[in-house]
Amino acid sequence: MKKMKLLLALSACAVLAFPATACTPPVNENEFEEGKYNITVACQSEEGEEAVMEKLASSYEAKNPDVNVIVKNFGSSDLDGYMQNYAWNEDKLANIVWVPDDKFAPWAAKGHFLDLRPMYEASKETSYELYYESMLHAASYTGEYKPYSVDKSEKHALYYAPRDYNKIGICYNTELFENFGIYDLLPEDFSHENWNMDTFITFLQGVSGKIKEAGAAYSASYDAINFFLQWEPVYTSVFKEMGSSGILDANYDLNLKSPENRKILSKLYDELFSDKTMIGTEDGFKQGYTAMTVCVRPVAYTFYSVMKGKVDFLPFPTEAVGAGCSGYAITTKTANKTQEANGVEKTNKELCWDFIKYIISEEGQEVAGEFGTSVPILKSLKDNGSWTKAMDPNLNHSAWLAGEELRLTTYNVFEPDARPSLRSCVDAIINKQQSVDEGTYAKMTGWLDTYTTNFNRVNDLL
Structure with missing residues (x-):
């Protein structure tokens, strides 16, 4: 009965936050080749993930002519949709699956992905010290990895190999900045004294003012920013910067209704979101109607292309900036199958790890970096890797490493299965906060009550 109540509570959060959506099946970009080892990789098609994987696959195949990497995409779905459809289908499930740090945990906890620590520890070429430790922690569903040689328990396993290091930043439309005179509003330098949430709010108010000065036709069509506050790395960074001690209380209940958090929400609404010319959308940014958007480096590549x-x-205008990653997991169900090429038999696990090992090596990181979709997971490439010249060497690439690192650990205290719906509750609250009509103090009181009740009901049933 307790499990059934938990499922109903999870459903309540999810239904309130998202409409139901259909998905199209995954697409194969290349085919099986006789006489070679064939590795299948599934990834999302958006944000350059499929394109960069094709690039990595081609580069790896050139060095390993007996290997054929078959790249698939998730269709119109995400990791959850893909795994729901194929996790139990050994014949259709890919050997390697691209995973983002906020979605892998439920699948890892159910045993669908291998623990990669023994493979990392088998070679100095993949020594943990080479990579950002925080991102290795992000690849454990408890938020804390430990070397296999120290602790073999599953809760401290590495369930995917992080490929990138993604801090949030701001991508802006240079044409709109020029046309509206927005460059005049920027500070001379971006030290924290000059670029923080207080000065950023003033800056955004100035951007909105510039748009309004251009006339009613412009203010009806153009917006200042897709702030994306409902996204975990954004609200974690913003709330911390503005004085919040967190969105959970000591009992892990949601406390967005606390005086300090209500004060933050009210300030953001009163000074930003109540302005109809302030908040735009990602699509609006792509179409040239929104001046800025908050994003991470992989998405910035898409914007640059489009x-x-x-x-x-x-x-990003906070002293501590939310950081996350994505990477590649090896599926347990397909790992122990064997293949033979040129008279040599190998397991899928061996073949997959060799490819992943290439991806997180300096050569593989430079291939992905040159493509432009990611900041490398290798610390040695932080300042002078190919990523600093990708797309256009004159771009402000250093923006993606600004600020102190802020780990995203809020949901690690909850069971992996509960996290998607808990995130959805918070997403829905803050999404409404950004609405001119729904974000007023009175209306937000009602929304906070509804979503907080659902969030805490899930917590009570854990």
Whole structure:
């Protein structure tokens, strides 16, 4: 009965937050080749993931002519949709699956992905010290990895190999900045004294003012920013910067209704979201109607491509900046199958790890970096890797490393199965906060009551 109540509570959060959506099946970009080892990789098609994987696959195949990497995409779905459809189908499930740090945990906890620690520890070429430790922690569903040689328990396993290091930043439309005179509003330098949430709010108010000065036709069509506050790395960074001790209380109940958090929400609404010219959308940014958007480096690559290079980057305006990653997991169900090529038999696990090992090596990181979709997971490439010249060497690439690192650990205290719906509750609250009509103090009181009740009901049933 307790499990059934938990499922109903999870469903309540999910239904309130998202409408139901259909999905199209995955697409194969290349085919099985006789006489070779065949590895299948599934990834999302958006944000350059499929394209960069094709690039990595081609580069790896050139060095390993007996290997054929078959790249699939998730269709119109995400990791959850893909795994729901194929996790139990050994014949259709890919050997390697691309995973983001906020979605892998339920699948890892159910045993669908291998623990990669023994493979990392088998070679100095993949020594843990080479990579950002925080991102290795992100690849454990408890938020804390430990070397296999120290602790073999599953809760401290590495369930995917992080490929990138993604801090949030701001991508802006250079043409709109020029046309509306927004460059005049930027500080001379982006030290924290000059670029923080207080000065950023003033800056955004100035951007909205510039749009309004251009006339009613412009203010009806153009917006200042897709702030994306409902996204975990954004609200975690913003709330911390504005004085919040967190969105959970000591009992892990949601406390967005606390005086300090209500004060933050009210300030953001009163000074930003109540302005109809302030908040735009990601699509609006792509179409040239929103001046800025908050994003991570992989998405910035997409904007650069779609907007024909009319973008540049600004650092996120907080002292501590939310950081996350994505990477590649090996599926347990397919790992022990064997293949033979040129008279040599190998397991899928061996073949997959060799490819992943290439991806997280300096050569593989430079291939992905040159493509432009990611900041490398290798610390040695932080300042002078190919990523710093990708797309256009004159872009402000350093914006993606600005600020102190802020780990995203809020949901690690909850059971992996509960996390998607708990995130959805918070997403829905803050999404409404950004609405001119729904974000008023009175209306937000009602929404906070509804979603907080659902969030805490899930917590009580854990």
